[in-house]
Amino acid sequence: MSDISVGTEIPALELPPISRGTLALYAGASGDHNPVHIDSDVAKQAGMPDVFAQGMLSMAYLARMLTNWQPQAKLRKFSNRFAAITHLQDVITCSGKVVELIEQNGEVLARCEIQAAKATGEQTLVGEALVAI
Amino acid sequence: MLDKNKIGHEFPSFDVEIEKGRLRFFAKAIGETNPIYTDESAARSVGYKAIPAPPTFMFSVDLEGPELLPVLDLLDLDIGRILHGSQEFEYLGQIYAGDRITQQSKIVDIFDKKGGALEFVVQESTYTNQNEELVGRAQQTLVYRN
Numbered sequence: 001m002s003d004i005s006v007g008t009e010i011p012a013l014e015l016p017p018i019s020r021g022t023l024a025l026y027a028g029a030s031g032d033h034n035p036v037h038i039d040s041d042v043a044k045q046a047g048m049p050d051v052f053a054q055g056m057l058s059m060a061y062l063a064r065m066l067t068n069w070q071p072q073a074k075l076r077k078f079s080n081r082f083a084a085i086t087h088l089q090d091v092i093t094c095s096g097k098v099v100e101l102i103e104q105n106g107e108v109l110a111r112c113e114i115q116a117a118k119a120t121g122e123q124t125l126v127g128e129a130l131v132a133i
Numbered sequence: 134m135l136d137k138n139k140i141g142h143e144f145p146s147f148d149v150e151i152e153k154g155r156l157r158f159f160a161k162a163i164g165e166t167n168p169i170y171t172d173e174s175a176a177r178s179v180g181y182k183a184i185p186a187p188p189t190f191m192f193s194v195d196l197e198g199p200e201l202l203p204v205l206d207l208l209d210l211d212i213g214r215i216l217h218g219s220q221e222f223e224y225l226g227q228i229y230a231g232d233r234i235t236q237q238s239k240i241v242d243i244f245d246k247k248g249g250a251l252e253f254v255v256q257e258s259t260y261t262n263q264n265e266e267l268v269g270r271a272q273q274t275l276v277y278r279n
Contacts (some may be wrong), residue, residue, distance in 0.1 A: 061164075
């Protein structure tokens with residue numbers, strides 16, 4: 001039997017401060033070569049104070065939180081909206097909790113509300129995951 | 134205003150080889166330390182047939198197409214005014230190292246808010262492996278600032 005129920009908290013994942021090196025590595029590994037994330041000259045031309053994090057980097061962090069908690073094979077659906085930009089040196093923490101148990105295609109799924117947020121509490125990603133239990 | 138006649142437009146599909154080394158690099162870049170994402174025997178020991186692509190890697194499959202963001206040309210968009218509004222993944226199977234994934238994408242909606250100040254482009258993509266199994270779906274919303 002699963003001990004997952006409404007109110008169960010997903011163990012939070014706190015990331016190291018966002019660095020230029022992290023952004024460069026993610027650009028190469030993900031294939032997102034948009035220069036606003038890796039070249040501060042381009043970022044400034046676009047009106048930003050400096051390079052800033054790829055939204056999908058934080059979504060990958062949310063995915064890490066989910067697969068640290070439950071095996072990836074149990075993940076059915078995963079979505080978020082991008083609510084705020086993540087800047088250099090921001091410390092992002094991913095968290096979430098089970099808000100509902102639903103049945104779909106003969107399986108019980110935990111519907112989880114998930115988020116990524118800065119140390120100030122400002123949410124950067126807000127989303128939802130469906131995980132089989 | 135963006136051309137709403139492009140709703141329903143299908144982009145040419147393309148194939149992507151999922152390379153083990155690329156998945157290891159991706160795992161390193163996101164700080165993933167679970168050995169199933171880098172070590173084939175660790176992945177097999179817990180029931181995966183090879184190293185699994187992490188949940189958001191489907192988005193990287195999109196970026197391997199012949200043209201980076203083909204929607205830019207189709208709708209005549211300026212890349213500097215685009216924001217990633219939202220992203221959704223649905224998992225019907227698993228993408229593994231060694232797979233050849235066929236990506237097919239289309240525009241399913243174009244709409245505006247705030248009297249046209251913001252426009253939204255919704256794209257849906259499917260991911261099918263070499264055995265013709267549909268392993269995933271994605272939906273992406275781009276926000277365009279006019």
